[in-house]
Amino acid sequence: MQPSFLRVASAPQTTLTARTVFNMNQQMLLTILLFLIKFGIQTVFLALALWIMIKLQKLDYNFPGLLGSAILACATDSVLTLVFKPWFGPFSTYLSAPFFIVVLFVCIKKVTNADAVDVAFTIVVGGALRFGMNLWLIGILMGDLRPSARAPEEFETITQQPPPPQMQATNKVSQTAITTNLPAPSTPTNLAAQPKPIKPVEVTTNLFAVKGVTQNASKSAVTIQTGKKRYTILLGESALAQTSNGPVSVRFKELGDGWVLLVIDGEEAKLSLPKVVP
Numbered sequence: 274m275q276p277s278f279l280r281v282a283s284a285p286q287t288t289l290t291a292r293t294v295f296n297m298n299q300q301m302l303l304t305i306l307l308f309l310i311k312f313g314i315q316t317v318f319l320a321l322a323l324w325i326m327i328k329l330q331k332l333d334y335n336f337p338g339l340l341g342s343a344i345l346a347c348a349t350d351s352v353l354t355l356v357f358k359p360w361f362g363p364f365s366t367y368l369s370a371p372f373f374i375v376v377l378f379v380c381i382k383k384v385t386n387a388d389a390v391d392v393a394f395t396i397v398v399g400g401a402l403r404f405g406m407n408l409w410l411i412g413i414l415m416g417d418l419r420p421s422a423r424a425p426e427e428f429e430t431i432t433q434q435p436p437p438p439q440m441q442a443t444n445k446v447s448q449t450a451i452t453t454n455l456p457a458p459s460t461p462t463n464l465a466a467q468p469k470p471i472k473p474v475e476v477t478t479n480l481f482a483v484k485g486v487t488q489n490a491s492k493s494a495v496t497i498q499t500g501k502k503r504y505t506i507l508l509g510e511s512a513l514a515q516t517s518n519g520p521v522s523v524r525f526k527e528l529g530d531g532w533v534l535l536v537i538d539g540e541e542a543k544l545s546l547p548k549v550v551p
Contacts, residue, residue, distance in 0.1 A: 319343040322402035326395040332385045342380030349376045480516045483544050493528050
């Protein structure tokens with residue numbers, strides 16, 4: 274029998290079943306497949322954007338070199354993002370961007386033999402085009418997010434369902450308390466139906482004074498004064514006079530022997546003509 278002080282506690286052994294190993298391998302293969310799909314899409318978008326910019330600027334190039342530049346730049350970006358991710362998390366993309374730009378600049382410079390300014394312009398605008406392509410792809414994958422009018426029952430909310438009995442009792446108590454605390458209802462008044470205050474005819478008439486009349490049959494005219502302003506109104510026509518009580522509508526209705534008939538705010542007023550001093 275082995276002494277107790279010589280006994281060593283053996284660590285528990287974990288055995289991996291075939292199913293567990295298969296699941297782990299399946300997840301690994303799925304991760305690799307997604308990485309390759311993302312890498313391929315970004316490479317195609319970058320190569321297409323660079324090709325568009327080079328064509329627009331009419332630069333010399335060869336397609337294998339252009340495609341190789343896009344592959345090398347995207348590979349550098351993807352690998353460095355994976356390397357930096359355990360330490361920097363979501364900021365790993367920003368750390369790999371400078372290396373991506375440098376690699377792409379050197380490759381495009383070699384492919385096109387263009388000036389540095391043209392190469393930089395091609396890379397900047399090409400990157401913007403690739404960003405737009407990514408947004409377009411995301412929009413296609415997301416589809417139409419608007420509710421469908423063909424199946425409105427799929428979007429019914431929970432609030433349309435009747436509340437439970439306990440909630441109904443609570444709502445009744447709350448409504449009763451609110452009703453008892455409400456102030457006494459006041460008599461409803463319809464402001465639109467209330468008539469406007471009518472100014473006395475005497476007060477309105479005193480605002481105007483006849484200063485002169487031109488007699489010419491149907492083209493006669495009267496000159497009236499209110500305050501410091503004078504208005505000349507033809508027979509049958511109206512004018513809006515600015516008085517101390519606000520704007521007032523005046524219409525020259527009739528001309529008589531020594532008087533004029535004006536319609537002031539809908540009320541007729543007979544005013545005497547000024548006496549002519551011989």
